[in-house]
Amino acid sequence: xxxxxxxxxxxxxxxxxxxxxxxxxxxxxxxxxxxxxxxxxxxxxxxxxxxxxxxxxxxxxxxxxxxxxxxxxxxxxxxxxxxxxxxxxxxxxxxxxxxxxxxxxxxxxxxxxxxxxxxxxxxxxxxxxxxxxxxxxxxxxxxxxxxxxxxxxxxxxxxxxxxxxxxxxxxxxxxxxxxxxxxxxxxxxxxxxxxxxxxxxxxxxxxxxxxxxxxxxxxxxxxxxxxxxxxxxxxxxxxxxxxxxxxxxxxxxxxxxxxxxxxxxxxxxxxxxxxxxxxxxxxxxxxxxxxxxxxxxxxxxxxxxxxxxxxxxxxxxxxxxxxxxxxxxxxxxx
Numbered sequence: 001x002x003x004x005x006x007x008x009x010x011x012x013x014x015x016x017x018x019x020x021x022x023x024x025x026x027x028x029x030x031x032x033x034x035x036x037x038x039x040x041x042x043x044x045x046x047x048x049x050x051x052x053x054x055x056x057x058x059x060x061x062x063x064x065x066x067x068x069x070x071x072x073x074x075x076x077x078x079x080x081x082x083x084x085x086x087x088x089x090x091x092x093x094x095x096x097x098x099x100x101x102x103x104x105x106x107x108x109x110x111x112x113x114x115x116x117x118x119x120x121x122x123x124x125x126x127x128x129x130x131x132x133x134x135x136x137x138x139x140x141x142x143x144x145x146x147x148x149x150x151x152x153x154x155x156x157x158x159x160x161x162x163x164x165x166x167x168x169x170x171x172x173x174x175x176x177x178x179x180x181x182x183x184x185x186x187x188x189x190x191x192x193x194x195x196x197x198x199x200x201x202x203x204x205x206x207x208x209x210x211x212x213x214x215x216x217x218x219x220x221x222x223x224x225x226x227x228x229x230x231x232x233x234x235x236x237x238x239x240x241x242x243x244x245x246x247x248x249x250x251x252x253x254x255x256x257x258x259x260x261x262x263x264x265x266x267x268x269x270x271x272x273x274x275x276x277x278x279x280x281x282x283x284x285x286x287x288x289x290x291x292x293x294x295x296x297x298x299x300x301x302x303x304x305x306x307x308x309x310x311x312x313x314x315x316x317x318x319x320x321x322x323x324x325x326x327x328x329x330x331x332x333x334x
Contacts, residue, residue: 007138007140008138008139009137009139009140010137011137012179012181012182013133013136013176013177013184014179014182014331014332015176015183015184015334016077016175016177016334017076017077018075018300018301018304018334019067019070019071019072019073020172020298020302021064021068021149021171022053022170023053023055023056023151023168023169024053024055024059025053025054027052027053028040028051029050029051032158032164035158035159036158038165043165047262047264048266048285048286049166052166052168053168053287053288054168054289055151055153055169059151060151061092061093061100061150061154062093062103062104062149064149064170064171064294065088065104065147065173066108067171068147068173068294069147069173070108072174072175076175076177078143078175078177080108080109080110082142083110083143083145084110084114084141085114085115085140085144085145086104086105086113086115086116086147087118087146087147088101088128088148089120089146089293090119090149090293091119091121091292091322092152092292099115100117101115101147102116113145120323121292121322122259122290122292122293122295123189123259123293123319123323123325123327124148124319125172125295125297126187126189126318126319127319127325128146128148129146129174129176129184129331130327132144132146132176133176133329142178143176143178147172148171148173148291148292148293149172149294150169150170150291150292151169152167152168152290152292155167155219157202157219157220160220163220164220166261167290168290169291170298171294171297172291172295172296173297174297174300174334182332183331184331185245185247185331186242186329187327187328188238188241188245188328188329189325190238190326192230192323196323199223199324200220201218201221202218203215227261230320231261232272234326235258235320235326238318238320239269239272239328242316242329243273243316243330246329248330250276252314253315254280254310254313254315255279255280255281255282255316256269256270256275256279256315257299257300257303257316257318258317259296259318259320260283260288260290260298261320261321262285262290263283266281266283280303282303288302292321293319295319300315300317300333303333304333311334314330314332315331316329316330317330
């Protein structure tokens with residue numbers, strides 16, 4: 001019987017670079033409060049959001065992905081031909097098939113790189129980094145571009161008070177490649193499908209197809225209090241477990257980059273983890289809004305732009321959301 005060859009790769013990986021694309025429109029709270037009978041003060045108090053970035057009608061999630069990916073590639077110093085994997089996390093693709101990644105790979109000059117989408121909502125970027133880390137260390141890919149890209153404004157019902165005012169548009173991207181030291185710690189991920197409907201679509205596409213006159217286009221809804229409690233208490237446990245698995249103490253972190261779901265969740269996280277004042281905490285949600293799979297890399301991009309000295313430090317990143325799915329890892333900042 002012939003002996004199969006199994007590839008092996010480098011022992012370690014790290015994030016080489018980060019790129020971002022933010023929607024071209026600044027949408028302040030006052031632009032949204034009428035249909036939900038609310039106020040700027042109410043939104044700020046409940047979420048910490050002052051404005052969110054959204055994209056014009058002619059700009060799609062794939063356009064944002066390409067823009068963010070191009071910046072990440074340029075900053076990595078790699079030629080596109082050296083990137084042989086592309087993973088896009090998105091719930092904003094406008095078609096069931098083909099994947100957003102296949103089109104983005106073509107536009108970014110990555111052909112014939114492997115390209116595929118994943119659907120893990122707000123945890124999707126972390127899932128993508130975990131997969132990229134494994135692919136490179138297994139020798140399957142040399143370098144992998146990971147993108148979280150969302151046009152959440154396409155999923156908004158402007159009269160909905162549960163989630164619509166939270167959502168923004170954008171894309172964040174990182175390149176994962178070989179390293180001479182550990183730059184990506186263990187990925188802790190999982191799901192709690194019992195609560196899958198706490199963040200959900202209002203209708204299925206089949207319902208729209210079968211009853212177009214009676215069923216409105218599907219938009220997002222959430223059970224806010226359930227999500228808040230789950231995120232604060234259960235995800236704080238996952239964050240602590242991730243630090244322990246990585247061999248890192250809270251005071252050894254340079255930054256904490258959680259999914260930008262709600263400022264109150266972020267602040268409660270920091271309290272639960274007993275993060276010292278020396279740890280920079282990403283609060284990109286204030287000006288960007290919640291961009292689901294794009295939120296963590298967008299927040300990383302802003303942190304590094306505001307304080308380049310964070311580069312080379314360790315960051316705990318954790319995503320959580322629809323599914324309910326979650327993922328976390330400690331990474332070295334590019």
